[in-house]
Amino acid sequence: MNYFNQHPDKRGYFGQFGGRFVPETIMPALIELENAYYKFAQTTEFKRILSAYLANWVGRPTPLYFAENLSGILGGPKIYLKREDLNHTGAHKINNALGQILLAKQMGKKRIIAETGAGQHGVATATVAARFGFECKVYMGAEDMERQKPNVFRMELLGAEVRAVTSGTQTLKDATNEAIRDWVSNIRDTHYIIGSVVGPHPYPMIVRDFQRIIGDELKQQSLARFSKLPDAIIACVGGGSNAIGAFYPFIEDENVRLIGVEAAGEGVETDQHAASITKGRPGVLHGSKMDLLQSAEGQITPTHSISAGLDYPGVGPEHSHLNEIKRVDYKTADDIYAVKALKLLSEKEGIIPALESSHALAYLIDNIQDFNKDEIVVINLSGRGDKDMASVRKYLADNPTLFEEEKGNG
Amino acid sequence: MGRTESIFKNKNSKGQKVNIGYITPEYPFAGITVPLACMLAENNVDIIELGVPFSDPLADGPTIQKSSYNALLHDVNLDKIFNYVKNIREKSKVGLVLMSYINPILSYGVSDFLNNAKNSGVDGVIIPDLPVEEIEFIKDKFDLSGVDLILLAAPTSPLERLENIALHSRGFIYCVSVTGVTGVQQNNYIEDSTLRFLKQVRDVSPISIAIGFGLSNAAQLEKLADYTDGFIIGSALIKSLEQADDKEAAIKSAQKFIKSVY
Numbered sequence: 205m206n207y208f209n210q211h212p213d214k215r216g217y218f219g220q221f222g223g224r225f226v227p228e229t230i231m232p233a234l235i236e237l238e239n240a241y242y243k244f245a246q247t248t249e250f251k252r253i254l255s256a257y258l259a260n261w262v263g264r265p266t267p268l269y270f271a272e273n274l275s276g277i278l279g280g281p282k283i284y285l286k287r288e289d290l291n292h293t294g295a296h297k298i299n300n301a302l303g304q305i306l307l308a309k310q311m312g313k314k315r316i317i318a319e320t321g322a323g324q325h326g327v328a329t330a331t332v333a334a335r336f337g338f339e340c341k342v343y344m345g346a347e348d349m350e351r352q353k354p355n356v357f358r359m360e361l362l363g364a365e366v367r368a369v370t371s372g373t374q375t376l377k378d379a380t381n382e383a384i385r386d387w388v389s390n391i392r393d394t395h396y397i398i399g400s401v402v403g404p405h406p407y408p409m410i411v412r413d414f415q416r417i418i419g420d421e422l423k424q425q426s427l428a429r430f431s432k433l434p435d436a437i438i439a440c441v442g443g444g445s446n447a448i449g450a451f452y453p454f455i456e457d458e459n460v461r462l463i464g465v466e467a468a469g470e471g472v473e474t475d476q477h478a479a480s481i482t483k484g485r486p487g488v489l490h491g492s493k494m495d496l497l498q499s500a501e502g503q504i505t506p507t508h509s510i511s512a513g514l515d516y517p518g519v520g521p522e523h524s525h526l527n528e529i530k531r532v533d534y535k536t537a538d539d540i541y542a543v544k545a546l547k548l549l550s551e552k553e554g555i556i557p558a559l560e561s562s563h564a565l566a567y568l569i570d571n572i573q574d575f576n577k578d579e580i581v582v583i584n585l586s587g588r589g590d591k592d593m594a595s596v597r598k599y600l601a602d603n604p605t606l607f608e609e610e611k612g613n614g
Numbered sequence: 615m616g617r618t619e620s621i622f623k624n625k626n627s628k629g630q631k632v633n634i635g636y637i638t639p640e641y642p643f644a645g646i647t648v649p650l651a652c653m654l655a656e657n658n659v660d661i662i663e664l665g666v667p668f669s670d671p672l673a674d675g676p677t678i679q680k681s682s683y684n685a686l687l688h689d690v691n692l693d694k695i696f697n698y699v700k701n702i703r704e705k706s707k708v709g710l711v712l713m714s715y716i717n718p719i720l721s722y723g724v725s726d727f728l729n730n731a732k733n734s735g736v737d738g739v740i741i742p743d744l745p746v747e748e749i750e751f752i753k754d755k756f757d758l759s760g761v762d763l764i765l766l767a768a769p770t771s772p773l774e775r776l777e778n779i780a781l782h783s784r785g786f787i788y789c790v791s792v793t794g795v796t797g798v799q800q801n802n803y804i805e806d807s808t809l810r811f812l813k814q815v816r817d818v819s820p821i822s823i824a825i826g827f828g829l830s831n832a833a834q835l836e837k838l839a840d841y842t843d844g845f846i847i848g849s850a851l852i853k854s855l856e857q858a859d860d861k862e863a864a865i866k867s868a869q870k871f872i873k874s875v876y
Binding site for chain 2: 223225226228232233377378384391498501
């Protein structure tokens with residue numbers, strides 16, 4: 205398999221997915237960004253600065269932790285957690301935000317904008333903007349602001365302005381629309397830090413390249429500790445940046461199973477989910493062709509997930525491509541299993557995972573029989589769960605019987 | 615020569631500008647689309663731009679976002695729009711172009727879309743999220759159908775992009791007056807940079823050009839007149855409909871507005 209250097213192609217496509225479907229006003233800025241990326245990000249100097257901040261400010265490399273208790277209880281493979289939750293600001297999002305702000309600095313931009321769903325990318329962006337002295341505005345759906353209050357306060361404390369988005373479904377999709385509208389209006393002095401591997405080319409490539417450090421470290425750690433690569437890597441997929449970061453360096457290692465887990469919400473058989481690859485079809489949103497949850501007439505349909513970070517109707521174009529070429533298996537996990545997984549990891553390993561990451565774990569728990577005892581399975585634990593306490597508390601209060609039955613049976 | 619191009623030739627040869635008006639179907643009242651279009655056609659509007667509603671109109675400001683959302687609530691879709699076009703076409707020779715984001719067209723199927731567009735009487739299509747780099751898969755089908763693919767140029771476009779846009783645009787070039795989304799500008803002032811931009815597009819373009827985004831009054835149009843072959847008024851026209859209590863009053867109010875500008 206010869207994957208690297210061909211994805212994306214020169215026009216920003218991964219197979220049939222990707223591209224640049226944006227207003228003309230934005231096109232020159234995308235070309236400027238692409239040029240800046242090739243010119244600066246590949247230099248030794250840029251890489252040296254990035255590595256130094258990743259080591260001393262973000263706290264990389266993140267550990268690869270053997271979840272011994274969890275492995276024992278489940279009686280399946282050896283489960284390891286790639287601890288992205290231990291990054292500065294509590295998730296993998298900072299890897300990308302840091303890389304992009306260094307690029308913005310090189311391009312001479314003065315102002316940073318971002319969209320955020322769960323608030324993790326917003327916090328990461330506000331954090332790098334504070335550190336590097338940029339004015340920062342974060343667009344966030346009004347509904348998400350309600351779900352993720354602590355993160356709103358964190359962003360404001362970091363000096364960012366959080367702008368409530370009340371259009372459409374008031375979630376990540378609409379925050380992204382509003383950020384793009386801001387960018388169109390302030391294109392000359394503003395850099396838009398997209399938080400996932402979505403959006404027009406070159407974003408899916410740039411965000412992937414800044415996130416691939418997850419997979420690069422994982423590869424080194426695996427070889428050093430097991431003298432082999434892991435047998436499987438499982439990651440949650442909303443837009444898909446933590447997943448692509450973990451998967452990418454392994455794409456040509458065909459013996460490593462790669463599994464992306466989408467949010468099934470109340471079930472993929474209902475209309476309350478966010479499983480774009482599993483249930484969507486190709487379409488164009490936010491500048492990119494990708495699998496999309498849409499009506500027969502091409503209108504984007506509302507999504508649902510208990511996890512704000514996965515509550516998005518599209519998915520990174522490279523994921524759509526990796527699905528099409530069958531290199532990655534895309535599966536789903538329901539809200540309830542994600543919450544159960546969050547509880548289990550908290551109780552058995554003393555780690556409260558983000559609801560997003562809990563989907564990856566939930567898939568593994570539910571499908572533990574698919575893995576052999578001698579196998580090594582890595583869960584990309586993309587973030588910590590502190591931000592989700594209100595959502596989880598509410599979910600447990602709303603569904604007390606579900607969990608009581610579980611206790612009775614257990 | 616397509617209808618759009620001949621409208622420009624005809625008007626411009628008489629020293630007049632081509633007046634384009636944007637409306638969102640069924641906004642603000644159900645049943646308003648055809649009579650509103652006919653009224654505009656009788657009041658010096660040469661080309662009507664019909665907006666195809668989309669759930670995520672990222673090049674549009676609050677006014678058109680709202681009208682687009684409203685149209686979706688009224689279940690406006692491409693089939694209905696082709697019907698409106700057919701009805702308007704039976705009554706008037708006015709130019710008819712659609713403004714649609716790419717996704718509803720992809721979802722409908724490009725070939726079916728063009729067949730039905732052609733048969734109903736659509737002269738051209740403006741796709742705000744389809745830059746010249748991405749027209750490859752759709753361009754030949756448009757040329758074959760005779761429906762114009764009208765490309766947009768922006769003040770941020772460097773010369774080589776403008777040349778490429780001019781080479782591929784059909785009917786006319788839609789020049790975006792501001793670096794921003796659609797909507798009435800707080801400030802009526804026309805920047806010198808806008809005039810320079812229009813001059814640059816005109817210099818490279820073998821076809822006519824029209825300017826849109828943020829236009830709302832006769833004073834602006836007068837300042838721009840020497841630099842463009844046509845004007846496009848959207849959000850201000852939509853706004854003129856909004857205060858009315860019913861369909862008839864809305865059409866009257868729009869008539870008063872359009873007479874004040876065109």
